[in-house]
Amino acid sequence: xxxxxxxxxDLSIANELKNLLENAGxxxxxxxxxxxxxxxxxxxxxxxxxxxxxxxxxxxxxxxQQIRKDTNTPIIMVTSKNSEVDEVLSMSYGADDYITKPYxxxxxxxRIGAVLKRSGRSVEKLSYRELEVIPQKGILxxxxxxxxxxxxxxxxxxxxxxxxxxxxxxxxxxxDLWNNDEYINDNALTVNISRLRSKLKGIGYxxxxxxxxxxxxxxxx
Amino acid sequence: MSKKKYxxxxxxxxxxxxxxxxxxxxxxLAFKVNIQATISISLIYFIGIFLILTVEYVRKAAFxxxxxxxxxxxxxxxxxxxxxxxPNFLEGKILVDSLYEIDKSMIEKxxxxxxxxxxxxxxxxxxxxxxxxxxxxxTLMVHNHKxxxxxxxxxxxxxxxxxLEQILxxxxxxxxxxxxxxxxxxxxxxxxxxxxKNKDILxxxxxxxxxxxxxxxxxxxxxxxxxxxxxxxxxxxxxxxNKNAYIKxxxxxxxxxxxxxxxxxxxxxxxxxxxRVFDKTFxxxxxxxxxxxxxxxxxxxxxxxxxxxGHKIQIVSQExxxxxxxxxxxxxxxxxxxxD
Numbered sequence: 063x064x065x066x067x068x069x070x071x072d073l074s075i076a077n078e079l080k081n082l083l084e085n086a087g088x089x090x091x092x093x094x095x096x097x098x099x100x101x102x103x104x105x106x107x108x109x110x111x112x113x114x115x116x117x118x119x120x121x122x123x124x125x126x127q128q129i130r131k132d133t134n135t136p137i138i139m140v141t142s143k144n145s146e147v148d149e150v151l152s153m154s155y156g157a158d159d160y161i162t163k164p165y166x167x168x169x170x171x172x173r174i175g176a177v178l179k180r181s182g183r184s185v186e187k188l189s190y191r192e193l194e195v196i197p198q199k200g201i202l203x204x205x206x207x208x209x210x211x212x213x214x215x216x217x218x219x220x221x222x223x224x225x226x227x228x229x230x231x232x233x234x235x236x237x238d239l240w241n242n243d244e245y246i247n248d249n250a251l252t253v254n255i256s257r258l259r260s261k262l263k264g265i266g267y268x269x270x271x272x273x274x275x276x277x278x279x280x281x282x283x
Numbered sequence: 284m285s286k287k288k289y290x291x292x293x294x295x296x297x298x299x300x301x302x303x304x305x306x307x308x309x310x311x312l313a314f315k316v317n318i319q320a321t322i323s324i325s326l327i328y329f330i331g332i333f334l335i336l337t338v339e340y341v342r343k344a345a346f347x348x349x350x351x352x353x354x355x356x357x358x359x360x361x362x363x364x365x366x367x368x369x370p371n372f373l374e375g376k377i378l379v380d381s382l383y384e385i386d387k388s389m390i391e392k393x394x395x396x397x398x399x400x401x402x403x404x405x406x407x408x409x410x411x412x413x414x415x416x417x418x419x420x421x422t423l424m425v426h427n428h429k430x431x432x433x434x435x436x437x438x439x440x441x442x443x444x445x446x447l448e449q450i451l452x453x454x455x456x457x458x459x460x461x462x463x464x465x466x467x468x469x470x471x472x473x474x475x476x477x478x479x480k481n482k483d484i485l486x487x488x489x490x491x492x493x494x495x496x497x498x499x500x501x502x503x504x505x506x507x508x509x510x511x512x513x514x515x516x517x518x519x520x521x522x523x524x525n526k527n528a529y530i531k532x533x534x535x536x537x538x539x540x541x542x543x544x545x546x547x548x549x550x551x552x553x554x555x556x557x558x559r560v561f562d563k564t565f566x567x568x569x570x571x572x573x574x575x576x577x578x579x580x581x582x583x584x585x586x587x588x589x590x591x592x593g594h595k596i597q598i599v600s601q602e603x604x605x606x607x608x609x610x611x612x613x614x615x616x617x618x619x620x621x622x623d
Contacts, residue, residue: 081423082427142419164422235481243474
């Protein structure tokens with residue numbers, strides 16, 4: 063379970079963010095004392111830091127530079143400053159990503175997931191039952207059998223796999239697809255899921271994907 | 284300063300001169316001065332007046348014609364003070380000194396307004412960032428506490444955010460300071476961000492979003508471009524038809540420029556409205572007749588920002604058929620490039 067530090071002075075946002083991250087299966091800590099924030103970060107052994115720019119007592123960009131001196135913990139800037147200059151500056155100071163407020167929470171989670179994956183801090187499960195998942199080739203493989211998935215089907219399957227056993231909403235799937243530049247509509251999503259389902263069924267995994275009416279889908283272990 | 288005008292200006296002096304001459308003449312006659320002496324005195328008198336007028340004319344004409352010529356040539360008229368040579372007569376000196384004083388006080392006044400505008404602008408920007416905090420907080424709350432009204436709440440929040448962006452970029456576009464950063468930007472990234480922003484409403488309204496060949500690198504400010512594309516897409520969504528609506532986005536690379544084309548099969552723009560769509564606060568027939576009112580600022584801002592970035596925006600439409608907006612981004616080597 064990745065441990066995430068939230069450096070955000072707006073308490074309402076910080077708490078909601080903590081809530082969001084915990085629901086997504088992360089451990090999240092908010093910041094209360096901003097005068098010792100650097101020590102908190104360096105001693106906290108975090109997997110990721112969400113950092114605001116407008117902070118009391120210290121500027122987020124300065125803090126970013128100070129943190130970078132000591133550690134290479136991934137940092138995502140989360141700020142309402144949305145000019146190109148701010149972003150370029152932050153990235154040059156060593157931020158891993160830059161997200162502007164207000165953001166879509168699902169996208170924030172996707173970006174967090176991507177940064178963790180890049181830094182090798184999240185162990186992604188890339189197998190399903192006896193199947194080995196090979197995203198770059200677009201196939202699910204096991205002895206003497208192989209399923210070829212389209213790009214969309216693979217995106218959907220990977221998202222379901224990451225949230226295995228939990229309900230995944232259509233909106234989350236849609237956001238992930240659009241985040242991967244696949245701008246499909248509702249019908250296409252339905253078609254993709256039923257195709258994915260029949261492909262899994264073809265290899266012997268009937269009812270692997272369960273539909274929860276009005277809620278979403280679950281991939282069963 | 285023509286001679287005729289000069290003389291006309293001096294008519295009072297001339298009249299006084301002639302009157303005095305008659306008085307002198309009467310005195311001369313009364314003392315029975317002989318005729319030759321009278322003629323000599325008259326001649327000397329008139330030559331004297333002529334000389335005085337000529338000398339004054341020459342001095343002033345040179346200064347004022349130079350003054351007029353410089354004033355005409357100047358684009359910023361108030362800079363005239365810096366260009367005048369010192370006049371060698373009293374009135375000219377008074378004029379130049381006064382102009383200097385007037386200019387100074389005007390510049391002070393302008394600086395005062397400049398400061399006010401600057402402070403106001405800074406405050407507005409700060410305010411926008413402040414307002415974004417509760418908006419973010421609300422977005423997170425809606426997401427964390429799922430309920431029936433979720434979609435509607437998110438839609439309103441996204442509207443709020445759009446209006447905030449509009450005023451932010453209005454403030455930025457009105458400002459003379461350089462507020463952007465040109466760097467290499469992949470259009471696909473910009474389109475992706477805009478798509479994600481509008482995903483919910485596009486899906487809700489069942490508008491197909493078709494993107495092709497946008498994997499092109501251009502030189503622009505990605506945030507500004509994103510704002511512009513967002514405004515255009517917003518219009519496409521607002522003025523879409525109910526059935527089989529789609530928005531197509533494609534980038535066309537030419538020799539010296541890249542055209543980012545945003546095409547929709549919406550209700551289009553009437554011929555009479557088309558030339559004015561970039562005007563500030565212009566809301567044509569479409570903008571007025573729809574339930575969600577148009578502010579008439581979107582396309583105006585697009586053009587302003589395009590001008591600043593050195594891009595060009597073009598709009599073509601057929602009423603009832605389609606609207607096609609193209610942003611041309613020019614390729615050149617003047618910009619200092621920074622890699623992503």
